Amino acid sequence: MTEPFSETPALCGRLRQPRQMLADQRYDGHKSIHDDAMAEGLGLSAGPIEGPTHFSQFDPLLHHVFGKAWFETGCISAHYQNMVVEGEEVRAFVEPVAAEPRFVRLWAEKRDGTPVLTGSASIGDAVGLPHELQQRIANLRPPTGLVINRDLRVGQRGAVVEKIRMGFDTHMGDHYPFTLADKLAVITEPSPWYTRESGHESPWGRPIIPTEMISVLLGSTSAQSGLSGRKPAVGLFAGQEIRLLQGPLFVDQDYELEREIIALSESARTESVWMRTRVYDAGSRALVAEMILNGAVMKASYPDYESEARALYGSA
Template structure:
C-alpha cells in the first residue's frame, strides 16, 4: 500500500524532528500544569516539557512501514517515558527490525545527543499476546508503602461517570488541551493525508482518522470527570502510556464513551502514581474499539501539605 505520510522514511530510523510545545496554557484544578515554564522551573525543571505522547507521531510512519494498514486498526504502542523534551530539542524515533512475519517490535526515541526519551514496544493484532512495556512494568510493581497524595484511591476503583466525547477538527478540547485538532495538524511532526478532511475520504475507511498522539488528547480531555485523581493542589506528569487499538481507527467527528478504572498504584522517591485503564466505546453501537493505560505521576514536591500530612500518617 502507498504510504499516506507526506515524507517517507527508509529503514526503521526516523529523521530528527523538533516537536512543538502546545500545552503552555494548560490548566487543571485552577492552576497551571508542568508544561508551563514558570511552574516547571519551580519544580526544578529548566522549562515546560513537551507532552510524552507527542512523540508517538514520529513512530507512525515507521510502524506503518512495518505493519501496513493494520497499524491503524489493531496497533498498540506502549512506552515508558525516560527524559523530558523541551521545545527546540531534536528527537529521533527508532524501531527494531522485526523478524519476517513478526507482529511485535521494540522501539525507542532519543535526543540528537543520544539522551533516551522513551523506551517501549509496538504490535498489531491481539496485544495481550505480547510482552508490552507497561503491563510488564505493572507486573513488577511493589505495593506502595505509604501514599499521601493518593491515599484515598484504590485499585479497582472505577470512574465516577461514563464520559461522552468526540473530536472535531475545530473543536476546543477544554482547559486540559487548549488547542484543536486543526491546530495540531498544522505543526504535527509527521503529516498524513488520512488525518485531513479531504485526505480522509481517500483513506481505506473513507473518513479522517485521529492521529495516535491525539488519541491521548481525546481520552484526556474529560479525565477530570472520572474523579480518579489524588489530593490537590498538585502537579502531575505522564510517566508511561499505552494506546491500543482493538477495532480502529478512531475517527474525527465520531461519538465515543469512556470508562476508566485504576489498575495499579505505586510510588517512587519523588512521585506517587495512579495507573488508569480507559476503555473507549464507539457509539451508538457501544463497540469496544480502543484502550489506554496511563501512568499519571504526581510530584510530591508540588503538594504543599506533603510533609505535614506524611507525619500525621506516621510516614515520616
C-alpha cells in the same frame, strides 16, 4: 542461504522538533508542568513537551512495518525517560523482532543520544506479548506510604460514562487548549489521512485521529471520572499504552469512555495512578480502543506533603 545477515536492522526516522502545545494548560485552578514558570519552580529547565507527542514520529515507521493494520489493531506501549523542551530534536527508532513478526521494540532519543522513551508496539491480539507497560505493572511493589493518592483504590471506577467527540475545530478544554486543526498545522509527521481536505481518501473513507491525539481525546474529559488524588499537585505522564481493537478512531465520531484504576505505586519523588480507559463506539457500544496511563504526581508540588506524611506514617 538467501539472507547474508542474521539480524534485521532497526528503522530510523528523521530528526524532528516537536512543538509545545500545552503552555496554557490548566487543571484544578492552576497551570501545569508544561508552563515554563511552573516547571522551573519544580527544578526543570522549561515546560516539557507532552510524552505522547512523540508517538507521531513512530506512525510512519510502524505503518511501514505493519501496513494499514497499524491503525486498526496497533498497540504502542512506552515508558517516558527524559523530558523534551521545544527546540530540541528527537529521532524515533523501530527494531523488528525476528521471532515475532507482529511485535517490535522501539525507542526515541535526542540528537545527542539522550533517551526520550523506550517501549514496544504490535498489531493484532496483544495478549501475552512483552509490552513495556505490561511488564512494568507486573513488577510493581505495593505502595506503603501514599499521601496524595491515599484515598484511591485499585479497582475503583470512574463516576460517570464520559461522552466525547473530536472535530477538527473542537476545543478540547482546559486540559488541552488547542484543536485538532491546530495540531495538524504543526504535527511532526503530517498525513492526508488526518485532514479534512483529503481524509476521505484514507482506506476507511474518512479522516482518522492521529495516534498522539488519541491521548488528547481520552484525556480531555478525565476530570469527570473523579479518579484523582488530593490537590493541589502537579502531574506528568510517566508511561502510556494505546491499543486499538477496532480502529482507527475517527474525527467527528461519538465515543464513550469508562475508567478504572488498575494499579497504584510510588517512587522517591512521585506517586502514580495507573489508569485504564476503555473506549466504546457510542452507537454500537463496541469496544474499539484502550489506553493505560501512568499518571505521576510530584510529591514536591503538594504543599502539605511532608506534614501529612508525618501525621500518617510518622515520617516524611
